Amino acid sequence: MGGTYSAIAVGFSLTWGVTNVINIAHPAFALLGAYIAYWVLHFWGIDPLLSLLIIVPISFFLGIVSHRCLFKPLSTRTRNLTASSMVLTSGLVIVVENIILISCKADPRVITTAYTGKSLFIAGVALPITSLISFVLALITCAVLYVFLHNTYEGKAVRAVWQQKEGAMLCGINTSHVTDITYGISFASAGVGGVCMGMMYSIEPAIHSTWLIYIFLIVIAGGLGSIRGTVFSGLLIGLIIGLAGFVLPYVWVNLILFGLLLIVLLIKPEGLFQQ
Amino acid sequence: MHERVRLFGIVGLLVVFLVSSFAMSGFAANQKPIVVGGTLPLTGVFAETAKWIQKGYEQWAEDVNASGGLLGRPVKLLIYDDTSNTGKAVTLLEKLITVDKVDLLLGGYPGTAAAAQMAVAEQYGKVYVSMGGHMPSFEQGYKYSFSATPLMGQWWAEGLGEWLESLPPEERPKSAAIISMNNIIGKSCRESIVGWLNKLNIPILVDETYDLPLASADALVSECKQSGAEAMFANGFFADGVLTVRAMKSLDYSPKLLFQSIGNLVPAWVEQLGDDGNYVFSGTAIHHNLPYPGIARLNEICKEKYGRPYAPDYFLFGYSWAQTLQQGVEGAGSLNNAAIADYLRSHSIHIISGTYTFDERGLPKPYSYLTQVLNGQVELIWPKEVATADPVYPFPAWTDR
Numbered sequence: 001m002g003g004t005y006s007a008i009a010v011g012f013s014l015t016w017g018v019t020n021v022i023n024i025a026h027p028a029f030a031l032l033g034a035y036i037a038y039w040v041l042h043f044w045g046i047d048p049l050l051s052l053l054i055i056v057p058i059s060f061f062l063g064i065v066s067h068r069c070l071f072k073p074l075s076t077r078t079r080n081l082t083a084s085s086m087v088l089t090s091g092l093v094i095v096v097e098n099i100i101l102i103s104c105k106a107d108p109r110v111i112t113t114a115y116t117g118k119s120l121f122i123a124g125v126a127l128p129i130t131s132l133i134s135f136v137l138a139l140i141t142c143a144v145l146y147v148f149l150h151n152t153y154e155g156k157a158v159r160a161v162w163q164q165k166e167g168a169m170l171c172g173i174n175t176s177h178v179t180d181i182t183y184g185i186s187f188a189s190a191g192v193g194g195v196c197m198g199m200m201y202s203i204e205p206a207i208h209s210t211w212l213i214y215i216f217l218i219v220i221a222g223g224l225g226s227i228r229g230t231v232f233s234g235l236l237i238g239l240i241i242g243l244a245g246f247v248l249p250y251v252w253v254n255l256i257l258f259g260l261l262l263i264v265l266l267i268k269p270e271g272l273f274q275q
Numbered sequence: 276m277h278e279r280v281r282l283f284g285i286v287g288l289l290v291v292f293l294v295s296s297f298a299m300s301g302f303a304a305n306q307k308p309i310v311v312g313g314t315l316p317l318t319g320v321f322a323e324t325a326k327w328i329q330k331g332y333e334q335w336a337e338d339v340n341a342s343g344g345l346l347g348r349p350v351k352l353l354i355y356d357d358t359s360n361t362g363k364a365v366t367l368l369e370k371l372i373t374v375d376k377v378d379l380l381l382g383g384y385p386g387t388a389a390a391a392q393m394a395v396a397e398q399y400g401k402v403y404v405s406m407g408g409h410m411p412s413f414e415q416g417y418k419y420s421f422s423a424t425p426l427m428g429q430w431w432a433e434g435l436g437e438w439l440e441s442l443p444p445e446e447r448p449k450s451a452a453i454i455s456m457n458n459i460i461g462k463s464c465r466e467s468i469v470g471w472l473n474k475l476n477i478p479i480l481v482d483e484t485y486d487l488p489l490a491s492a493d494a495l496v497s498e499c500k501q502s503g504a505e506a507m508f509a510n511g512f513f514a515d516g517v518l519t520v521r522a523m524k525s526l527d528y529s530p531k532l533l534f535q536s537i538g539n540l541v542p543a544w545v546e547q548l549g550d551d552g553n554y555v556f557s558g559t560a561i562h563h564n565l566p567y568p569g570i571a572r573l574n575e576i577c578k579e580k581y582g583r584p585y586a587p588d589y590f591l592f593g594y595s596w597a598q599t600l601q602q603g604v605e606g607a608g609s610l611n612n613a614a615i616a617d618y619l620r621s622h623s624i625h626i627i628s629g630t631y632t633f634d635e636r637g638l639p640k641p642y643s644y645l646t647q648v649l650n651g652q653v654e655l656i657w658p659k660e661v662a663t664a665d666p667v668y669p670f671p672a673w674t675d676r
Contacts, residue, residue: 001491097318106322108513110547117524117551117673128493128525202517202547206319206359210488238491245494251457251484 001131002218002238003231004200007138008193008211009218010145010230011186017225018162018182021071021085025092026190027208027215028100033059033194034203035100038109048111048195049133055191063187064180066092071183072176093208100205108204116199134196139231141192145185146227158182162225217257221264223271232273308351309344309610311336311600312371313381316388319359323513323541324589325384329354331593332381334576335601345604353377357388364388365395372399378610382406382596384589386428386460393420402615404599406592409463413636419616421603421637424561424595424628428463431536431558434645436471438657438666448531452481452504454495454519456511464510464536467558480504489515496522499530506532513538520551524673531669532556542587545651553650554670558643561591561628564655564663565644569627588653591627598626 012026033055037048070088078084115133119126149155157178160168169175197203197211214237222233237257244253264272313332315325336350344350353375357364364383371377372395382405383392389405390412396403397417406426407413413420439447451472455461461484472479480502483495489511496519499507507530509519516538523533534556538544544552563574563585570586573594577586600615602624607614623632631639645657647666654664 001493101318101322106318106326108323108517108541108543108547110517110543112547112549112551117521119525119527126526128521130521131493131525202514204320204323204514206322207514213488214490241490242494245483245498249483250454250495250498251486254486 001200001241002234002236003135003138004131004193004196004234005138005211005214005218005237006193006231006234007134007141007196008190009215009222009234010142010227011189011193012215013219013222013225013227013230014145014182014189015186016219018158019071019075019179020081021075022082022089023186024086024089024212025096026089026186027194027211028093028096029059029062029187030190030194030197030211031100031203031205031208032062032096033191034111034198035104035109035194036191037195037198038111038203039104041111041113047113048199049137052192052195055195056188059191060184060188063183063185066187067180067183072179097205097208104205106205108202110202111198113199130199134199137192137196138234141189142227142231145189148185149227154178154181217261219271221261221272223273226271226273229271229273233271236272306348308349309346309379310351310353310375310377311379311381311597312353312355312375312377314355314357314364314367314371314383314388314392316359316364316384317354317356320512320514321359321385323543325359327587327589328384328593330581331590331595332597334573334590335594335597339601345601346608346610352381354381357383361388361391365391368392368395369399372401379600379604379612381600386412386426386463387458390459393417396420400612402600402603402612402619404596404603406596407638409459410466411459413638417637419612419637421599421616421619421633423599423624423626423631423633423639424592425639426560426592427638427641427643428460428536429467430560430641430643431464432467432471432534433641433643434558434657435534435556435643436467436474438645439471439475441657447475448477448504448506450478450480450502450504451506451508452499452502452530453479453508454481454483454485454492454499454510455508456489456515457484457486460537461510465508468508468510468534477506485515487512487515489518492518492522493526495519496526496528500526500528505530506534508534508536509538510536511538513541513543516544517548520548520555524551527673529670529672529674533670539648539653540588542583545648545653549651550676553648553676554667555648556656556666557646557648557653559588559646559653560643561588561595562644562646562653562655562661563588563591565628565661567627567629573627595626595628599624599631602626 008030015021015023036055037051040046040051075081115129118129157173161175161178218233222229241253244256315329336352339345339350355367357367380401380403383389386409393403393412397419402419404421407422410429455465481499516535539555539557573586577583603615603619606618620633623630644655646653647656649664655661656666
């Protein structure tokens with residue numbers, strides 16, 4: 001569960017870290033990906049994993065369009081991009097949610113594949129296949145992002161812009177192009193994360209606000225912009241939710257989770273895995 | 276003499292003119308619609324259910340207007356979207372009363388919103404007919420709140436309890452596990468279940484509560500499975516209900532009985548979960564297969580208008596709440612809310628789901644029907660007089676399906 005949330009959280013963390021934009025609408029775009037997977041399965045019987053071939057490019061394109069039409073103009077008109085972006089993306093959430101609501105109705109949807117509800121039993125421990133697939137997909141997404149950011153010219157440019165925008169510009173890096181890529185990647189990873197979530201949970205137009213709570217939790221605990229931090233933090237949160245219920249009354253799980261977040265913020269406000 | 280006749284004539288004409296003007300203005304006033312206002316969560320987490328309640332209200336208004344209106348006046352609905360936010364539901368209800376000055380109120384949804392709105396309705400002396408905010412909200416001494424058809428969590432397992440009681444003791448489950456969402460609805464349903472389990476001497480091995488949103492049901496279901504409980508009770512909404520059923524299937528946990536309180540009442544349960552949604556028991560206070568003529572007619576209407584095989588439960592709930600209000604108004608013969616409340620408290624009402632008499636709290640006698648999802652249909656199981664199918668019990672193992 002934690003790993004799956006990481007797939008969405010990593011893109012959220014990236015745009016926050018690189019461009020100072022807190023994209024509240026990020027999980028809503030992930031939800032859009034989940035809905036595309038649902039309809040593609042519903043109408044053509046195509047497995048959600050295969051539908052990623054459509055969802056990833058669409059999401060990437062949406063990321064670039066959002067940057068050029070919304071975030072870029074905003075960044076030139078505001079002094080406090082972080083605060084302004086929250087206001088802008090809160091509005092964007094309403095737009096995306098209502099588009100989903102009008103086109104897909106308010107009915108909850110469930111993605112059911114041939115492997116839904118089946119498990120791999122290893123040493124008596126049941127591992128639900130959808131959770132495993134979602135987890136592996138989330139890990140692959142994070143790994144691809146990590147390799148891209150650390151081993152490619154464009155990725156290094158993204159990191160350079162993040163660390164020192166003016167310096168990057170002096171080095172001849174086209175920051176607008178780099179930010180385009182950042183948004184494209186961020187939205188594409190949201191699309192993948194949305195499919196992972198759709199395979200595990202029921203979806204309905206307002207569910208993204210629930211996802212946002214855990215995304216914030218993972219990003220804050222893991223450290224802003226840190227891919228490794230996002231993955232480890234997601235895993236840690238998943239483990240806490242999974243294990244705390246075994247030793248304590250389940251109703252305490254959220255108390256423990258947010259209590260630990262408070263401690264992390266007091267001791268290491270930059271996040272557990274931020275260097 | 277002629278002067279006097281002329282004077283009488285003028286006065287007579289004036290009187291005729293004034294009387295006819297008065298009568299004409301009275302007639303116009305009668306044609307002014309009665310505005311019935313309320314809030315529903317038309318967007319947000321409860322939208323799926325609320326949209327059916329809205330359709331039920333609209334159908335009621337259509338029927339009333341087609342049969343000559345309420346007290347001879349047409350009915351007009353004014354429903355605001357509270358976006359599944361209880362705070363907003365309260366604010367908008369106050370707006371309806373103080374700004375829009377609606378004549379009558381419609382009940383809100385879900386129980387959390389209804390509980391909060393009942394206090395507002397009471398404050399302004401407006402009759403409020405709804406599902407109710409479960410038992411505690413009917414124990415505040417309110418004069419204007421009523422529930423018919425009731426949706427009372429504390430009665431939710433009445434049908435199940437009576438059916439279990441009818442089984443030979445050796446066939447009943449020997450132990451139970453309960454997981455409940457941490458809100459008034461989950462707690463109310465749990466109360467009903469615990470009451471019956473205690474009465475039937477079925478020990479409760481697991482009794483967990485979780486906060487919404489539920490991130491994963493795996494840990495909870497594992498705990499229930501490990502306990503070896505023969506009956507599983509899940510008091511949750513649709514999303515956590517789906518998680519629970521999927522976790523049960525993944526972990527291959529097949530107790531003898533699975534009771535899901537709320538989630539499986541929405542049409543999406545059978546439509547979206549397919550076979551995995553089958554054999555789940557639940558309770559309800561209204562059902563499309565109840566042998567009442569009003570319900571049969573609404574089933575036909577839902578077929579024609581919405582392409583549904585039958586009227587969804589919440590459509591019927593909405594319709595019946597508005598019908599209760601209508602009978603109060605017609606009985607009182609006015610829009611005076613105090614008179615409407617007095618009438619409802621002192622007379623029986625006859626609505627699509629049956630006949631009800633209210634007690635001091637505004638509640639009818641406790642009851643619920645037991646349902647089970649069979650072949651993708653929500654069937655009535657108990658009481659026997661209304662049953663549409665025999666129960667499948669014990670719950671078939673996941674591996675045998």
